[in-house]
Amino acid sequence: MDIFIQQIINGLVLGSIYALVALGYTMVYGIMGLINFAHGEVVMIGALVALSVIKLLANSGLPGVVIVLIGLMAAALVCMAVGFAIERVAYRPLRKAPKLAPLITAIGVSIVLQNLAMLIWGRNYHAFPPILPNGEHEILGATITSVQIAIIIIAAAMMGGLILLINRTRLGRAMRATAENPGIAQLMGVNINQIISLTFVIGSALAAVAGLMVSANYSIAHYYMGFVLGLKAFTAAVLGGIGNLAGAMLGGILLGLIESLGAGYIGDLTGGFFGSNYQDVFAFLVLICVLVFRPSGLVGEKAAERA
Amino acid sequence: MKPISAALSRDHLAMTNTSPLLIVEGLRVAYGGIQAVRGITFHVNSGEMVALIGANGAGKTSTLKALARLLDAAGGSVRYAGKEIVGLPPHQLVGQGIALVPEGRGVFPRMSIAENLLMGAYCRSDKAEIARDVDYVYGLLPRLKERAQQLAGTLSGGEQQMLAIGRALMSRPKLLLLDEPSMGLAPIMVQKVFEVIQTVAREGMTTLLVEQNAKLALEVSSRAYVMESGEITLTDDSVKLLADPKVRAAYLGE
Numbered sequence: 002m003d004i005f006i007q008q009i010i011n012g013l014v015l016g017s018i019y020a021l022v023a024l025g026y027t028m029v030y031g032i033m034g035l036i037n038f039a040h041g042e043v044v045m046i047g048a049l050v051a052l053s054v055i056k057l058l059a060n061s062g063l064p065g066v067v068i069v070l071i072g073l074m075a076a077a078l079v080c081m082a083v084g085f086a087i088e089r090v091a092y093r094p095l096r097k098a099p100k101l102a103p104l105i106t107a108i109g110v111s112i113v114l115q116n117l118a119m120l121i122w123g124r125n126y127h128a129f130p131p132i133l134p135n136g137e138h139e140i141l142g143a144t145i146t147s148v149q150i151a152i153i154i155i156a157a158a159m160m161g162g163l164i165l166l167i168n169r170t171r172l173g174r175a176m177r178a179t180a181e182n183p184g185i186a187q188l189m190g191v192n193i194n195q196i197i198s199l200t201f202v203i204g205s206a207l208a209a210v211a212g213l214m215v216s217a218n219y220s221i222a223h224y225y226m227g228f229v230l231g232l233k234a235f236t237a238a239v240l241g242g243i244g245n246l247a248g249a250m251l252g253g254i255l256l257g258l259i260e261s262l263g264a265g266y267i268g269d270l271t272g273g274f275f276g277s278n279y280q281d282v283f284a285f286l287v288l289i290c291v292l293v294f295r296p297s298g299l300v301g302e303k304a305a306e307r308a
Numbered sequence: 309m310k311p312i313s314a315a316l317s318r319d320h321l322a323m324t325n326t327s328p329l330l331i332v333e334g335l336r337v338a339y340g341g342i343q344a345v346r347g348i349t350f351h352v353n354s355g356e357m358v359a360l361i362g363a364n365g366a367g368k369t370s371t372l373k374a375l376a377r378l379l380d381a382a383g384g385s386v387r388y389a390g391k392e393i394v395g396l397p398p399h400q401l402v403g404q405g406i407a408l409v410p411e412g413r414g415v416f417p418r419m420s421i422a423e424n425l426l427m428g429a430y431c432r433s434d435k436a437e438i439a440r441d442v443d444y445v446y447g448l449l450p451r452l453k454e455r456a457q458q459l460a461g462t463l464s465g466g467e468q469q470m471l472a473i474g475r476a477l478m479s480r481p482k483l484l485l486l487d488e489p490s491m492g493l494a495p496i497m498v499q500k501v502f503e504v505i506q507t508v509a510r511e512g513m514t515t516l517l518v519e520q521n522a523k524l525a526l527e528v529s530s531r532a533y534v535m536e537s538g539e540i541t542l543t544d545d546s547v548k549l550l551a552d553p554k555v556r557a558a559y560l561g562e
Contacts, residue, residue, distance in 0.1 A: 291451045
């Protein structure tokens, strides 16, 4: 039973991170009908920038939490700039091109960013310095760390903030209007280029937070981490129904839970034949099942309506 | 009914009927090599409703789209309130006072009626005035008020057309462009939509009405232009056009 609770906790933490990244995919898809496959690399850049700044300040005598916040700010600013640039360079010139073209440039951007990161940060794994309070708390026989609690709370707060932004503000209305019909939104006076840029910037800020969370929770970051993480977050977005914000959140949390429960029990279920190193299988099994049985996702609308 | 109408009648008096608010000269629109609009010239005076009628494919909607900057003009000039607007980005037009009610209505189906109206006022920041104009629109279109929180996609075609008109009014336009407001509507709804259009026009709104239903358009407008294969072939007071045997034969089915 305590394994079950433990895996639920791990799944919630992982799921919160997936959800933040999945939001970036789904927001861009909702507005432009485009899968930004470079989004995972933005998460990686966020993790590495944050880590670099944190390492730099690790011996400065500042409290750990303050150092991490400074790292987060730096990561968010860099990621926002990167997200803005990705849209300008790789997608805007192809706004009227067939959908396949920006998909290919997305993969190109992804490769460029990975190699750039490799040049800057090298091929090695970077360890997260132990500057955060590593308190452990007991819940129903399972343990949860302070970092994990913080991850869940911060992710929930950011998602709540995003929902308010999208549903209650003038900017959010303009974003939804652009997603529904860019031509008509323009007639209302919406500068859709600006809205699209902002969408990338907001998604990238969420990615920066997620990147820091990954490196803080798993104590590690490297230039290749964005690829699989990005694919999984994309899976989460598809699971929830791509283009749908609530769907991305739900899909992220569910995928985190599926993965961590799957990894926790796969050994028992297969008599030890498969170990928890098969964790990644679950995400892609989910992706295949969703695409086959419910392509519109759990809460998504029919895919035909966009496209 | 007060806010928009009051604002309008003031503008109306200031500019008087004789000054053209919109002057289109030699406007051409082309899709690839095909010329949809072949150098047309017309104007709309402040405070009047002008109709642009013609058969399907005559180039009416292309003309309107070029005016609203949704299409690039291939040539010619469009002067609005004395300024050339041909090079302006489309999202800046509404701030200048031009509102288009597009063909096929174009409401945001997954936004509520209230939100659709707020989108109409997107370029405005005067919250109190916006709230008054929302009330004005609800006064004009009471059916929308009952359903303010409902998604626009759940409305009937006629109600969506009303909403599109209400939304356009929310920007407090000086020039209202209406593209085929009767299209695809049941006759009873067409009548209701045109009652609304007439009410707005009577309050002094300068309006350019593009309409396939020539009879209806001529009945509500003061002047009209007849378009045929991308050219304006006839223009006169609407009353005279209504009586013109050629127009009656070609467009009124007699």
